[in-house]
Amino acid sequence: MEVDYSNIKVIGFDADDTLWVNETYFRDAEMQFAQMLSSYETINKIDQELFKMEMKNLPVYGYGVKGFVLSMVEMAIELSNGDVSSDIIEKILNLGKDMINKPVELLNDVEHVLEKLSKNYRLILATKGDLLDQERKLEKSGLLKYFHHIEVLSDKQESNYKKLLNHLDINPSEFLMVGNSLKSDVLPLVNIGAKAIHVPFHTTWAHETVQEKDKNGKQYQTITTLHEMLSFFN
């Protein structure tokens, strides 16, 4: 598919699982959580129930590690009928702190691509994680210098992106979003007339999966690694 990117002024990059590894750490934490509670339920059931708890709490807590930890604590109490030890609660808190303090593991070629693109475009980081967490990762990553600023969105729906474009003072056709989530980084952009490039990550959070029908007829490019972007912007 040929796409015309000649209007683009600002490129937004998703952060987690687009620039650096993230979902893998959540999966690890979920697995450790399930192991801690395995005397009460099967690993599979614990995993399913935790996801339901996260979805229930999402409107209250929003995205990010802190809400995830609070949901694990609540789940541990519920699943054990109040029998869970404070030792396990403490371990859950520490799981969260460990996630927040993890070193940043960049995905392939990220720095090279950002360095090239930042010469001709204004780059922004557009994420729905926690601001402090994302600022810290950006700092640790060494990528800070390529970005004009960070935009933290409370969600990544069409309305959030419309507000973002208004705030950036640009037209939809001048904005390109790049990210690993079809649901959050690609489809809402295409729907409001902006451009989007999909770079899938091997692991996708269940909350981010989309149905086949939602993809039908939508115009966006899919690439395997960020490096392929450079062939569109030479």
Place this chain on the structure above:
Amino acid sequence: MEVDYSNIKVIGFDADDTLWVNETYFRDAEMQFAQMLSSYETINKIDQELFKMEMKNLPVYGYGVKGFVLSMVEMAIELSNGDVSSDIIEKILNLGKDMINKPVELLNDVEHVLEKLSKNYRLILATKGDLLDQERKLEKSGLLKYFHHIEVLSDKQESNYKKLLNHLDINPSEFLMVGNSLKSDVLPLVNIGAKAIHVPFHTTWAHETVQEKDKNGKQYQTITTLHEMLSFFN
């Protein structure tokens, strides 16, 4: 003191305890927390220890209700030497959810002042709380229409404000910040050459207090209610 505001293009408003009540809810929650644990320690000691725990965790969790709740859970386990019941942990989680779901209680005259100022200035909300939480409060408050956008800062130090001004593409002398915290909303602005107006709230979080010497010789106006701003911008 006469101050010249004729250069001002953008006015930033702090949110919590400047536009609406907030600290009062934290104080209430701290008091309830201390009551729950009163079989282990005196109310006063619990209160002091919780503040220390919050300060210890601030670099990890940042500002906002979720980090506060996580610190209360950790404190409850530590203070009780692991003896705390899951019933109390659950109550702590609910304290947090109640705080997040509280109705927004506007301070005096806020809407009238914003309505007037928004006619001639670009207004932004500049807060270090949690983005989702602040967006929700802004929506509930009915004040959304007066603000160009929300800026969530991970902290409110000079460096954070410099980034903000860079992002807004304005000079320090074109920016006025209005807020209840000398430490966060006033002094860092004055130090980088921007303007600031202090509107004290009756309750100040210990973390936000400043020493007398830090105020000496700093140029800013103090007002009792937001309404007084209108006399400077007629």
